[in-house]
Amino acid sequence: MKVDRYREVVRRICGSLDLDKALFDVFQFLRDELTLDALVITRYETERKRARLIALAYADGGFLVDEAFPLSNAAWESISAWQRESRSATTPWIRDHTHPINREIFRLVHGGMSGLRLLNTGIFSSMTCGLTVDHTLIGNLTFAAEGKELYHARHAEIVTEVKEPFAIALSNALRYMDLVQDHKALQRENTVEEVMVGGDTGLREVRSLVSQVAPTDTPVLLLGETGTGKEVVAAEVHKLSSRSAEPLVRLNCGAIADSLVDSELFGHEKGAFTGAIETKPGRFERANGGTLFLDEIGELPLSAQVKLLRVLQSGEFERVGGGKTLRTNVRIIAATHRKLPEMVEAGRFRQDLWYRLNIFPVEIPPLRDRKDDIPLLVEHFIRSRAREMNLGEPPAPAEGEMEALLAYDWPGNVRELQNLVERALILFKGGPLRFPVLTPSHQGSPSSLAGAWSPQDLAMDAAIKGHIRFVLGKTRGRIAGPGGAAELLNMNPNTLRSRMKKLGISFPAERGPYRRGD
Helix, strand or coil: CHHHHHHHHHHHHHCCCCHHHHHHHHHHHHHHHHCCCEEEEEEEEHHHCEEEEEEEEECCEEEEEEEEEECCHHHHHHHHHHHHHCCCCCCCEEECCCCHHHHHHHHHHHCCHHHCCCCCCCCEEEEEEEEEECCEEEEEEEEEEECCCCCCHHHHHHHHHHHHHHHHHHHHHHHHHHHHHHHHHHHHHHCCCCCCCCCCCCCHHHHHHHHHHCCCCCCEEEECCCCCCHHHHHHHHHHCCCCCCCCEEEEEHHHCCHHHHHHHHHEECCCCCCCCCCCEECHHHHCCCCEEEEECHHHCCHHHHHHHHHHHHHCEECCECCCCCEECCCEEEEEECCCHHHHHHCCCCCHHHHHHHCCCEEECCCHHHCHHHHHHHHHHHHHHHHHHCCCCCCCCECCCHHHHHHHCCCCCHHHHHHHHHHHHHHCCCCCCECCCCCCHHHCCCHHHHHCCCCHHHHCHHHHHHHHHHHHHHHCCCCCCCCCCHHHHHCCCHHHHHHHHHHHCCCCCCCCCCECCCC
16 A cells, blocks of 8 residues: 555656646545645745745645745744754654644634635644755645644654655756746846936936946946936946946845855855755856846845955855855946945944945936936836837826926935836826826925825835735636736736736746646
């Protein structure tokens, strides 16, 4: 029976290249023998103190999720203890509904996490087993069912028997997901808006400085408020340099956990830390011969600043977990909205690194100081976004709209203006283009217009992203067609797909959940 069970699990897992399909097929096979309501694959990201839900299967089908969520300190303490006591989590871990992790999981899924509701009550049992490849823990397989004390030693034996094919399937899925993420990152790097709008008006001085420094290999430090267009200026420096045929690689230092900065910059070797299932090059390797743009350099932790300075001085570095010295030849462009001299005085930024980066500073003025650029920027954003959204002929702003835009002080700078134009195009129904927040009662003065905005408006991307993901959860990933997300949002499906791509929304797969017979 053990051999037959193992063979059947292997057959079902290997029967599809899609993890959601394979997981659902195994769920169907094991559900009666194990008393099973849900089969879940997760990863515990110790460095970020959170769990990542990779895929799951239950009665409605199989789902690819790839969604991270934080867990409480009590849950993390339990996870660490289990991994220590069970030899890297190889022994199944049986828990009931009173366990801190199960309570937390119920709170998350019952609250609509991922748009899925797995459990109707808070009373359920679970059993988790670590999945290892080459003695490296890469994830976890959890069996869950509603009811008390449903899993015992007999069930743990079954899980231990079949965990190996699950580990192989997860390893392949993670490699594929990494490739997808790398592809998306390359797409973002290659599709940045490299048109420096305003180079003949408000950015005339900036363009002059860029043309002078671009042909050299001198580091450039871009200064200015958030949203002023530092990324576009960095792309212009690269485009005008002798390295323009080589890659321009970007890293937002403020968007990475401190514990992962070294890995992102310098890469890591296989097994360097939990989840490092293969060797991965860092930004310095990827940018070799080209340009490395370090955005929000002021957010870089001091420990990483030391290593960055070494690379700038010697061109040498080592991957995390490796002993081999590698060499790189890159041109550095850094950017920040921080006052770095004040950070140096406070001991939060290294003085020697500051001297190294501040050879050629370029100050980018805020949009309120170059309002002559607003009509040009609006025209550029309308044209480029309308093309992405397949809107046909770009619409022109309605009468009086441009005057209202010019009256506003734009605390969010160019990025805020871009978001406003994008939102207007999403809501566009034909005719002249009107901007949602610029109603007649708000036009005419900066103070009245500024009062129309709230902090939530300034975080528009986050709000739109959350709403789209909520609707996708309701439609189980369907975008087009009757009952699809586009219909519920009253949007063109192509417009919605374009917006999802820009926001990085990939959950769930558009083909929807896998069900037997699909």
